[in-house]
Amino acid sequence: MFSCDEFRRGLSDLVDDEAARSLRERLERHLAECRTCGVLYDTTRRTIRIVTDAGNWEVPEDVSARLVSKILGAMKSRPD
Amino acid sequence: MADAARRERSGKSSPLDVLDEAFGGVAPVFAVYESLPRALEAVARLVAAVLEDGALLRERKEEVLLAAAAARGNLYWTDVHARALLARGRSREEIAAWARGVSVRPGVAGPAAMEAVQAAGLSALLCVLADASSVSAEANPQEWLREAVESRVERETAPPPPASDPLSPEDFAPFRELQASLGFVPRVFRAQSGSLRILDAEIDAARSLWLDGETLTPIRRELVLLAAAAARFDLYSSALHSERLKGMGVPETTVEDVVAGRGTGDLSAGDAALVRLAEGLSDSTSTERRRRDAEALATAAAVAFGALLGSIAAELALRPDFRAQKALLEERRASRRGEPASEDPDAALVGAARTGDASAFEELLMRHQGRVYRTLAGLTGDPAEAEDGCQAVFLRAFRGLADFAGAARFSTWLMRIAIREGIDRVRRRHPTESLDERATDEDFRPALVDPWVEDPERMYAREEMRRLVREALGRLPVRYRAAVMLRDIEQLSTAEAAAALELPVPTLKTRLLRGRLLLRETLSAHFSQGPEDGRV
Numbered sequence: 142m143f144s145c146d147e148f149r150r151g152l153s154d155l156v157d158d159e160a161a162r163s164l165r166e167r168l169e170r171h172l173a174e175c176r177t178c179g180v181l182y183d184t185t186r187r188t189i190r191i192v193t194d195a196g197n198w199e200v201p202e203d204v205s206a207r208l209v210s211k212i213l214g215a216m217k218s219r220p221d
Numbered sequence: 222m223a224d225a226a227r228r229e230r231s232g233k234s235s236p237l238d239v240l241d242e243a244f245g246g247v248a249p250v251f252a253v254y255e256s257l258p259r260a261l262e263a264v265a266r267l268v269a270a271v272l273e274d275g276a277l278l279r280e281r282k283e284e285v286l287l288a289a290a291a292a293r294g295n296l297y298w299t300d301v302h303a304r305a306l307l308a309r310g311r312s313r314e315e316i317a318a319w320a321r322g323v324s325v326r327p328g329v330a331g332p333a334a335m336e337a338v339q340a341a342g343l344s345a346l347l348c349v350l351a352d353a354s355s356v357s358a359e360a361n362p363q364e365w366l367r368e369a370v371e372s373r374v375e376r377e378t379a380p381p382p383p384a385s386d387p388l389s390p391e392d393f394a395p396f397r398e399l400q401a402s403l404g405f406v407p408r409v410f411r412a413q414s415g416s417l418r419i420l421d422a423e424i425d426a427a428r429s430l431w432l433d434g435e436t437l438t439p440i441r442r443e444l445v446l447l448a449a450a451a452a453r454f455d456l457y458s459s460a461l462h463s464e465r466l467k468g469m470g471v472p473e474t475t476v477e478d479v480v481a482g483r484g485t486g487d488l489s490a491g492d493a494a495l496v497r498l499a500e501g502l503s504d505s506t507s508t509e510r511r512r513r514d515a516e517a518l519a520t521a522a523a524v525a526f527g528a529l530l531g532s533i534a535a536e537l538a539l540r541p542d543f544r545a546q547k548a549l550l551e552e553r554r555a556s557r558r559g560e561p562a563s564e565d566p567d568a569a570l571v572g573a574a575r576t577g578d579a580s581a582f583e584e585l586l587m588r589h590q591g592r593v594y595r596t597l598a599g600l601t602g603d604p605a606e607a608e609d610g611c612q613a614v615f616l617r618a619f620r621g622l623a624d625f626a627g628a629a630r631f632s633t634w635l636m637r638i639a640i641r642e643g644i645d646r647v648r649r650r651h652p653t654e655s656l657d658e659r660a661t662d663e664d665f666r667p668a669l670v671d672p673w674v675e676d677p678e679r680m681y682a683r684e685e686m687r688r689l690v691r692e693a694l695g696r697l698p699v700r701y702r703a704a705v706m707l708r709d710i711e712q713l714s715t716a717e718a719a720a721a722l723e724l725p726v727p728t729l730k731t732r733l734l735r736g737r738l739l740l741r742e743t744l745s746a747h748f749s750q751g752p753e754d755g756r757v
Contacts, residue, residue, distance in 0.1 A: 146666075149665070149666075149667075149734075149738075150361055150734070152734060152737075152738075153730055153733055153734040153737065154730070156737075157715065159715060161355035161513065162513055163253065163355070163513065164355060177670050180670050180671065180672050181667055181670055181741075183672070183673070184670075184672070184673050184741055184744075184745060184748075185737055185738070185741050187673060187677060187744075187748075188737060188740050188741040188744050189709050189737060191677065191678065191686065191690060191744065192690055192693075192694075192705065192709050192710065192740060193709050193710060193712070194678070194686075195683075195686045195687045195689070195690035195691075196595070196599070196687075196690055196691075196694070196706070196709070196710035197595070197710050197711075197712075198595070198687065199591065200590065200591045200594045200595065204594070204604070204608065205590060205591075205594075207608070208590055208594065208608060208611055208612065209583070209586060209587070209590070211612050212586060212611075212612050212615045212616065213579075213583060213586075215612065215616055216579070216582070216616065216619055217579075
């Protein structure tokens with residue numbers, strides 16, 4: 142039987158749906174039997190969702206405009 | 222003689238037992254091949270023959286196997302051999318030096334050198350089997366070993382060992398069998414005439430995995446072997462399998478298309494899928510390895526054997542038995558370099574920008590500045606640094622555009638520059654921030670495993686949530702932070718994130734997992750229901 146340590150090693154692959162079928166089946170069997178890893182799996186998925194939502198912000202308009210003008214300005218000042 | 226000897230040697234133990242004993246428990250690699258009993262038996266016999274003390278002692282062979290696996294970047298087998306060497310009292314320093322290694326077989330001469338070549342060939346076979354069974358991707362060696370593999374340098378090619386007089390088919394029964402089924406004895410076997418015991422086991426493996434292998438039709442077997450040989454630019458094996466296919470009546474144009482990688486238009490859908498699988502098994506950047514059906518396993522077994530032959534032919538610097546297909550393989554190399562760029566959504570703009578079209582570069586800047594800025598802001602945790610860094614990254618990209626070879630997507634290349642810039646800035650400000658990792662898995666054992674509240678997103682306003690995440694990210698060591706940012710925030714694929722961070726995929730995965738677990742821990746402090754409600 143899969144240990145919790147082994148489960149944890151495969152956790153990312155399970156969350157990302159990148160586990161090969163045989164591994165996924167073993168991970169899922171462990172999940173069905175281990176409450177602690179069930180919680181770990183659930184909270185890791187939610188962590189990723191929160192990080193993705195909160196981390197992928199738009200660059201503020203003013204920053205973006207400043208960046209573009211600075212970079213294009215610096216490019217033009219260089220002889221090609 | 223071979224059959225009796227084989228039975229004698231393996232006794233009643235199954236091939237899996239033999240393999241398990243040889244490597245101290247590596248059943249997962251081989252267990253998936255149980256549906257190919259003859260192949261498994263041949264591999265077990267080959268492993269036993271190669272590992273036996275011969276002109277080269279077992280321990281030295283273990284070093285060769287480790288160095289060869291490390292040279293292929295295969296963490297799984299490097300780890301297995303490192304454990305074996307540790308058990309034999311070798312120090313970590315010695316083992317790390319082998320994994321970083323300069324030569325696979327330094328200073329070994331004569332018959333011992335031939336056995337080292339054969340051991341390296343076996344390693345090639347084992348690595349393909351492991352890659353195909355997905356254990357490679359799951360490998361999790363200790364950090365010192367991983368570091369050694371990652372910091373490996375190009376190996377010097379040792380001069381080929383002196384050739385011994387080739388035996389004639391009259392003198393050596395396995396050669397007679399090869400003569401009967403192939404019509405000739407390939408040079409790669411004749412060249413090993415000085416090391417008969419291993420050669421005998423090799424030819425036995427040739428029968429079971431290649432010449433009359435299970436599951437695949439003979440044409441398919443040659444086709445996947447050819448595709449794999451071409452994908453690793455193996456001149457010797459490409460010529461061999463091309464000749465075999467032509468002998469089986471496959472049109473020359475079809476064969477040439479496979480060698481040059483011109484696509485699989487002439488092949489049936491089933492053949493084409495196996496060809497792609499075989500190519501994937503020869504190319505460490507590919508992810509086309511997922512299939513686990515009987516045909517896929519038989520393909521992996523054939524390709525693994527082909528990798529052994531290819532490795533030996535290369536180490537011995539053998540000329541092909543038939544016309545070498547240099548031009549076709551060059552064509553393949555050239556189209557491979559161009560391939561990713563043609564699927565690159567930025568390719569047209571990059572092309573225009575290279576000719577000096579400023580508006581094209583401006584468009585590239587607009588497309589990618591968000592990603593670059595966010596990544597720098599996340600890595601440095603400082604908006605002013607991110608702005609300066611962003612400018613530096615785009616200027617560097619602009620100047621470097623002429624050197625951008627299109628081997629990776631433009632966005633991956635740009636993110637690589639951004640990551641380097643960000644990490645440089647972090648290091649300048651925090652010279653103690655190390656990129657090495659000494660952490661072990663135990664350091665990542667979760668402490669808080671209570672269920673979370675039903676709807677954590679509702680507990681905080683959006684701005685507060687962002688701050689929370691930003692702070693949690695800021696507390697991560699930068700190597701984990703970079704992995705999480707590329708994968709979970711910028712949502713690059715695992716392969717793209719690994720490419721941008723210039724890491725092997727397994728390392729990226731380890732760092733990503735650790736980063737995610739640390740973030741989960743921090744967020745758990747806010748969102749946990751508390752132990753009372755959660756426990757049963």
